[in-house]
Amino acid sequence: MLRPIASRISHSFSRDFRRFLASRAYTDPSNSNSPAVTTTPTNITVKQRNELDSALRIDQAGEIAANAIYHGQHFILGRDPVAGPLIKEMWEQEKKHIEVMDKLQVQHNIRPTILTPIARVAGFGLGAVTALMGKEAAMACTEAVETVIGEHYNDQLKEMESLPSDNPSVPLLREVVEEFRDDELEHLEIAVVNHAQRAPAHALLSSFIGAGCKIAIELCRRV
Numbered sequence: 001m002l003r004p005i006a007s008r009i010s011h012s013f014s015r016d017f018r019r020f021l022a023s024r025a026y027t028d029p030s031n032s033n034s035p036a037v038t039t040t041p042t043n044i045t046v047k048q049r050n051e052l053d054s055a056l057r058i059d060q061a062g063e064i065a066a067n068a069i070y071h072g073q074h075f076i077l078g079r080d081p082v083a084g085p086l087i088k089e090m091w092e093q094e095k096k097h098i099e100v101m102d103k104l105q106v107q108h109n110i111r112p113t114i115l116t117p118i119a120r121v122a123g124f125g126l127g128a129v130t131a132l133m134g135k136e137a138a139m140a141c142t143e144a145v146e147t148v149i150g151e152h153y154n155d156q157l158k159e160m161e162s163l164p165s166d167n168p169s170v171p172l173l174r175e176v177v178e179e180f181r182d183d184e185l186e187h188l189e190i191a192v193v194n195h196a197q198r199a200p201a202h203a204l205l206s207s208f209i210g211a212g213c214k215i216a217i218e219l220c221r222r223v
């Protein structure tokens with residue numbers, strides 16, 4: 001039952017994503033042929049601007065780390081007939097997420113976190129180590145990470161309600177965050193359905209990874 005769901009998500013995502021990009025006219029400031037760039041609204045307070053900076057910095061770092069985690073898991077479990085394709089499908093979605101976040105970071109002139117290289121290495125290490133512990137531990141890692149990231153995107157959506165909607169970048173940001181939150185929650189569901197909770201020391205593993213993700217979010221908010 002899961003495979004058709006995951007497959008449908010994966011196959012429909014690339015088509016929907018292209019449509020989404022076209023309809024929303026994502027722009028590349030480095031491309032002189034690009035249409036008007038949607039930049040951060042100017043009618044927001046300094047506090048709101050700072051919060052938006054932090055939010056997009058965290059999102060970009062989170063998607064980099066997510067890519068690295070799935071890369072690490074796929075490196076170990078890529079040939080597993082069950083886990084391999086599932087991990088690949090989720091990883092493909094994360095690749096799309098980071099493409100969008102990279103564009104938003106440029107459009108809104110956000111400074112990336114200085115922790116980006118650490119996010120890549122730590123993410124890959126986390127993915128590889130949990131995969132070495134077994135398929136269930138890899139899924140427990142996904143469950144813990146996606147729980148925190150899903151909650152983070154959800155909190156961010158609520159914070160964005162205070163931003164003025166008269167600039168096209170704001171509704172666009174809300175749509176991106178909402179769509180990505182739903183994707184992360186799909187990943188969470190896939191992990192649970194694939195026996196994340198049968199992982200050895202599941203509670204301890206989940207607590208450890210979840211706490212690590214929350215610390216990483218707070219660090220990226222600041223640096």
Ligand SMILES: [Fe+2]
Pocket residue numbers: 063066093094097180184
């Ligand atoms: Fe993601």
Ligand SMILES: [Fe+2]
Pocket residue numbers: 066090094146183184187
């Ligand atoms: Fe995800």
